[in-house]
Amino acid sequence: MATGPSDAEKDAYAMEIARLRAHRVAGEAGRVRELFDYLAERGGEGIPATQPEIAEAVFGQSATDADDATVRVYVHRLRKRLEDFYASDESGSRRLEIPSGTYALRFAQEFAVSEPIEPDIVVPVAAPVFPRRLVIAGAAIMLVVLVGVFFIGRWQGIKSHAPVNALWQPFVESRRPTLIVLGDYYIYGEIDPVRPDEGRLIRDFRVNSANDLVVMQELHPDRFGQSEDVGLNYLPFSSAYGLRAVIPVLAREGRQISVIPASELQPDMLNYFDVIYVGLFSGLKLLEDETFTGSHFELGETYDELIDRRDGKVYTSQEARRLASSAYYHDYGYVARYRTPSGALVAILAGSRDTGLRGIAPTVAVPDLPAQVADLAGGGDFEALYQITGQQGADLSDRLVYAGKRP
Template sequence: MGTQSGTTDDADSFRQEVERLRAAGAAGHSGRLREVFDYLAQRGPDAGSATQAEIAQHVFRQAEPDAEDATVRVYIHRLRKKLEDHYRANPAPPGAPMLEIPSGVYALQIAGTQQAQNGPEQVSAYLAAVSEGPTIRAIPRSWLVLAALALIAAFVSGLMLSRASPPAPNALWQPLIESDRPVLLVLGDYYLFGEIDPVRPEEGRLIRDFRVNSAEDLLRMQEADPARFGMAEDVGLNYLPFQTAFALEQVAPLLAASQKDVRVIAASELTSSMLSSHDVVYLGLLSGMGLLEEITFAGSTLRLGESYDEIVDRETGQVWASDEARRLASPAFYRDYAYVARLRAPGGALVMVVASERITGLRGVGAIVAAQDIGRDLSGPAAAPAFEALFQVTGQQGADLSDRLILARARQ
């Protein structure tokens, strides 16, 4: 429980508003949502953020909370939304405070008095606390984003520094190295939203829908198709495919040779304005390109097919489709396809795309673009200002076993 350090007036106002919200049924008159509200309310207005474990133990009676259990996060999200909806429909009386659960914080506070400051010192303190033991801790969402990018950047820096003499980049990378712009290393990420049944919230699920790539997209879909998205909620989650690390391990040392400033961001963070000041290296699945998808295929001789598992030749109609999804679980061999391109984007950015249809191609494509002899296969097209190439990657149960060049062409 947090220490009470606010004024008596603040504490009194907080208690009065809590009672008003209870009487109005803002969090319901009974049930688990009301129990979460009551638990946070009894901690007082100046309490720090409760941990996920504390809420799980005191409210949900979980003696040993599961780190993968999203129940607490779901209920906190629902309670935050309930309070926002209540004040929108029933503004607080004159002079009365409004109560809120600030984003990323598990505490009930008077609006405008959030205690947490998400600076570097707090991130360092959190990471130090985690290193001391297995305690499950809830931290603000902005800390999570900052910490995740810091860890990825540290990983990239470690790969760069781990080799006293980074490998000489092949011809594929020379234009990027000769450019005078800093580099954005863009990793393909995915937005997830929750589908929460108000009657059975414990049966909620996380969903990836390729039409929904942000909270704003989710709102548009809710307006356009309320029957399908009526129970959908933004839960503040994005994810990166683990196999991106295999490509990252190969590409990071190549970027070390450029001696440039390299910034790591998620594809969902990339904006058009960044293409006016940076060059870009994209690593990830074709389905995670975001803004770069349209830019890449606008001047391409290839296009995406009916799904992200298909690449189609615009001229001949030939289709290269991954069959990983049908054969991944069996010992059968299958084919996946990796796509590599270099192009000039609107705004002047030099864009390198290192992508694949499925995860087997993503595991193998890093070694392909880092190979010293790639110039032999791409000697003609790679000499052009812009080019693209397609590689077939043979896989078995997720492992990339071999690869071969399918096509290589100059492009617009």
Template sequence: MAQGSTSNADLAAYRAEVARLQAGGVVGKGGRLAELFDYLAQRGPLAPSATQGEIAAAVFGQTETDADDATVRVYVHRLRKKLDDHYRDHPPAPGATVLEIPAGIYALQVLPGNEPAAPPPPPAAAAPVAAPRGVLAVAAAAVLLAFALGWWFSGREHSTPNALWEPLTRSERPVLLVLGDYYLFGEIDPVIPENGRLIRDFRVNSAEDLLRLQNSEPDRYGMAEDVGLNYLPFQTSYALQQIAPLLATEGKQVDVIPASEMTAQMLSTHDVVYVGLLSGMGLLEDITFAGSSLSVGDTYDEIRDRRSDQRWISDEATRIAAPVFYRDYAYLARFHAPGGALVTVVASERVTGLRGIGPIVAGRHLPGELDEAAQGDGVEALIRFTGQQGADLSEAVELVRPRN
């Protein structure tokens, strides 16, 4: 659409695209971001750039003299990114109307010279879901590394699975390997971008959580941005190096996803193996501990016995930097979940347990009473690790129980 003139057809296409974005909730169903979009859309595709004062008065109810320029800049930046992300994730058809907020301009315009976007690559045949952007590369790299290293060093050691894994080899279902991951968001200063930073906030575990807090606590989260990133603790690869060959050598179909992408529906089609920290389990945390005599305590550094109120607390976080001994705890479980999935959990409170648990669960035989209990229908166990500056120095079985 040329600047300075417009046809009825162009204007109709612009209004249709505005209506489509509004109906689809691309910028939200309500709140300041949606109000900003509506304000700019109503001005039309050829309107001059609005001033910060005009936006502050019309959208935020501030007078021009009291307008908070940073607030206007932040919200325009967020709206621009929302539109960019939408068209990137949903490539428009050739010649379709695409809206943008050009850099440095406070106006909603039609992107000139819209070219057809390259189609996204077809998903792998075995993948049940697509991993979110950002976490995909991290998860794929960790898993490929684990499979490669594990296969290379495994030899004949894992040709016969131990009692924990043996029921999985008999199952006809494919395996869903779920990796504990964590959501990150950014704080972006549109004026001084180099001052931006990435943040892990335990209150914010998804883009939906972030949007809710942006609306309810704008003073604290007003400059936050969904940057499409999740991270995977690299210590997960230590456990994966041992566990991955167990799955690969049995010829099972293995699909890999981050825990943040898991849905309850997957429990009706796959068996599930979780590897990661207790704090990264997501949906699997509720499913696992709903049928357990144990529970996660006040923090993810703690596991509590519902029966006796005994607690097993990792002190790794406060002592790992010093050359002193500390304790960490790993949690193991195997059970049938609603939907029929056989779920195997290999988790820990902190990273020393995650580093040390791999060789134990992948060995030809499990330690004593754990090996005997794992031959039943279901089992859960705690293993205590003594660590020093991240190294696993010794381990001992702390608790073993049958479970449904």
């Protein structure tokens, strides 16, 4: 004779549902959250829902086809949210899942802790647009998903014999582990529940996180009513070139090098790691104020502009206006090294746009830096600015336009 779930099982289910809500695994609002709440209310041992039931209860589609794609799309998103949460959860709690082929929340049948698999880093190939305050809505970027880097990637025990110049020598000698931070960008989806196949991905410079999206949904329900957090960020194309230049120099036998996106960098990490940023000015996030508060430069009205505080000279990237033509143009690459009050050694390897980053990365990774830069790097905090000549995205040459100690 079958028996229902015990009181202890019901309590465990209710507590785990409450914990998932507290961690906002399904978000604070939106269709994914409504789907989660609907399945949660049915209980851990209740009869699984059907597609028509979900379509009517969550999406208000009473005449929905039994094989409607909308339900499958959102169930998949909720399932992935749960999997991503538990992948980094160290609480030891039992895990809830949506079993394949079942529309219900269930405790996983097997609960065991195994050694994590170190993922590869997948660097997307695409270049974003980076005005500092300009809102870009409707920019559909389909092949720029940041996949592996949201799990910390590690290089450890790699035998590298690449020469180390004065810029990187302090990192190699440091007792702290090295954390490489890649500038990344949040994108959200705009999805019509009736026609999900016609959805698009959007980069809006007012919306830099899932929480920002919730705020915009509350402030502008007409504009953001069909917007959804789809758990995606992207990297600029040039990040791959930056990593390719830096990793061989830093990787030494026995040293640990971790890689995370800038959106995951927390202030307390500077208490434990030395940090190297690789990306564009627009992706600095937490490191932006730290970097430019102690600099001779400041950002202009857009991330294409870098202003020398001493004389007001403006260095403006020309890439956006000339990338599509065969004309030569100038972009800018910036390198700095400084130590934070917490003792962290920080290096910034950044470009105004992709050409700048592609040009600066190999330039500062070579064994022999320009004499002026090498002398500064052999001392304390410093910064340098390079002008990179480009054509249709290719970096053709570089010229040092400034090098000096940080204020």
